[in-house]
Amino acid sequence: MPDVDNRGGQGACPRCSRNLRYLGSATEVEPFWNRIGAFFRYPFHTDPLMVIAICTLVPLALSANLIGLVVSLLLAMALLKYTYAVINHTAEGHMAPPPVTTAFSGEGFSIVFLQLLVFIGMGALVTGAAMLGGPLLAMLALALVVLTLPASIMVLAMERSALAAINPLHLVGLIARIGWPYFLLYGYLVLLTLASGAAQDFALTHFSPWLAGTLAGFLNSTFTLILFHMLGYLLFQYQEELGFASDLQDEEGPQETSQRDPSQRLDADIDMDLKDGHYDRVQGALISALKKDPDNRQRLEQLFRLLTARNDNRELYRHHIALLGWLADTHNGAGVADLLARLEPISPSLKLDDPELAERCARCLYHQGEYRKALALLQDFHKRFPDSHSLAPAYVLAAQILANGLDQWEKAAAFLGFVKKRCPNHPLHSQVDDYLQQVARREPLKGPRATFTISD
Template identity: 25%
Template sequence: MDCKYHDNKQALWHCEECDIPFCMDCVEVEAQMSAPRCVLCRRYLASYGVSQHVEPFWNRLNTFYQYPLQKPAKSFLLFYAIASLVIGFLIDIIPIGFVGLILRLALMAMLVSYVFSVLSKTAKGDFIAPTYDQTVTYDSDGMTVKVIGLFILLFLGGVAITGKFSYTGLYLYLLFVAFIIPAVLVTLGMSKHLSSSINPLNILETIAGIGFPYLILFGLVTVITYSLSWATFFINYWLPDPVVFLMSQTATGFFYIMMFHILGYVVYQYHAELGYGVDIEVLATNENADLTVEQRAMAHADIYIQEGRYQDAKDKLLEAGQNLKFQEAAYHKLVKLNLVKQDMAGTIKAAKLYFDNPELKSHAYNAFSLYQQIRRLEPRFRPMNANARAILIEQVRHKNQAEEVAWLAQDLEEKFAQDPNLPQALLAQAKYFAEIEHEDTKAATILKQLIENHPQGAHRFEAEQLLKACQAMMA
């Protein structure tokens, strides 16, 4: 379903009171909101779900591998590699199996706490890798013990299947486990309950919530797992024993950080379908990274105009105009709105804001068109700054518009004697007489006065060249 006010954007929210679908641009978002508000009635909106709005995870494959290269992740990997080196050395010199097991579990706990922190952080829309300090707080729920418990349960399930159905049953069981493991890890990471992660109903709900793309997720996890296996194989084959443990553990850390980031992003993409909350402000920030307060105000103004709430629309346009990037569009629309309402005072006030824009030259065509519309309502109107006058005169390219030039140039030197843009306005007037009217005498007179009264400035060279051309035509 499309947004009512923006046909090219998908609706993400629905106001039950107004019965209106909204896109993200249209909604009212404030910090600490549990959901955005309707800009018309101020009631909270219901979500349509955002899985089609968030960039699909399969379109971000080229970015996932970069996640472990972020500074916090690299710092963790360095710390993890040093710990692996030390533990590998201790395992070699302490020939006691129980001690080796404890050391390996300690290393595992370090990685488990970090990767589940990655999953949780990404699922909430925060794509900055966590520091290791943040994982200490996260692992207060004992994720390491729960992961060990999960693998013990899966192992016991495999033993039971093998005892009853032999190795054929075991192969099918392993294939089944490989297929459900992404859903199991997602459920464990988000609920933090071992019982929830192995609940068949929860697993089915996760797979169904993601839908067909779950097959893509399963494929990605499988590829990462086999890539890690091959990397470990080559490390064991080519490298000497003292560095095998270090390199294999570092590779494991890298691949698992990437995999859990993918799992977290899938939760972020399908959070509405999976029933996990994502802070609305984070969602708005991630999906509208370039959407400023002013740009949202522009979208809200469109809503108010279509709903006939013109004063609210004017307020929003004035708000949007505070940002130079949106100033031309906001004030242009404000002038047009006042013109439609035949509000002369409002039109003149808005026109002053519009023609005072320092970037007006880049919108010269629109500025001249708007100026003509304003004059149809108020024939006495003309901008009260030399820059706007110069820009408008430059847009006059026909002889039948000579009156416009005369009107715009009528009081230039009297009103704008101290305006630094006065020379440009006079030069524009001279160019009109020389190039459009072919009245070289008038043009030369203006140019001589311009050079005499304003001898310094960027205009001088062009004025002198044009004066020479006019004098040559007069000879």
């Protein structure tokens, strides 16, 4: 559907005009396991780096008092708010991070309190399991909570509801719709968490407390952004299964309808009509397109292939001038020979009225080895086009065909003599003597040998 409104997610079927369901990038998005490198580069864009720097370094510079505690808590909330913005931003198709102002604007902090409620609910679930069934049931409940935590984060980011984020039916439903890739992502997240913990432990062990705290905070924030970006991308990748549609937003936007290439719509219609067997409709569309753009090589090729496949020789005859011109332009000697063979029953004595086209087609046939067909196109060339600039190259070509292809040296010499006598002002005239010498020696007629002599 090359001409629908991608930005508005609207489009109508070109056959029945019914509204289509928009799929966004669901059918062409790259799987997340092919983008691991991009995930790790994500936090090192300018905006997330600024958020990480502010939320990590500022608390370390504050005094250990009530004001420092409040500011540190607010910055932690801003970082958590930014990570949820990363999920939504990525799920909408933005592969570039959200701006730094997203973390510190006055809106959206409710997600922090919702996340706190989710953690309280999960803790209550594990505690209740311990009270009812002892340590074994508590361990099972904890394992379930850990397994569904990524799904809970995604549900909370999409629905902004703490109840939905701890509802087992919602979580299991999300995991079921995504399928096995959820568990693959879960494995990546586990490795990511272990790597983050190991890096922070190394920093705390080998560096001074102030530097270790800075590095640990930076690493924790960085790995958190990577994790949340991966969760958002999983939503984006499985948008169709999850019931929404998004497009890649950071690339060049879709063109406005007035700027779209109408040939894309024609290509799509041709493709559908061919598959449906509506060949007359395809033929009519191609002929109409060629009336507007007679030199369009793509449409000429499509028309030629369609008409030859249908054995519609009469329609080929109607368009043979344009088709022969296209075949000559593409140096398709086999196509020229095939088309002329198809036209022979309809017009046994077919003559081309365009001298340049006749010479070009004859040259294609010569290189294809169709010597007699090439000569037929050049027959009586001097009578039909006595003043044509193509006369000299046409008769030099005829001499090459006779000498190189048919071994008729005397006739080749006659054609060359005609060019020498009748075309004294043509650039080829200076080469005729070389050709005649080659004829005399019964050598294949080629152009004059290159010389690298520099005249004084």
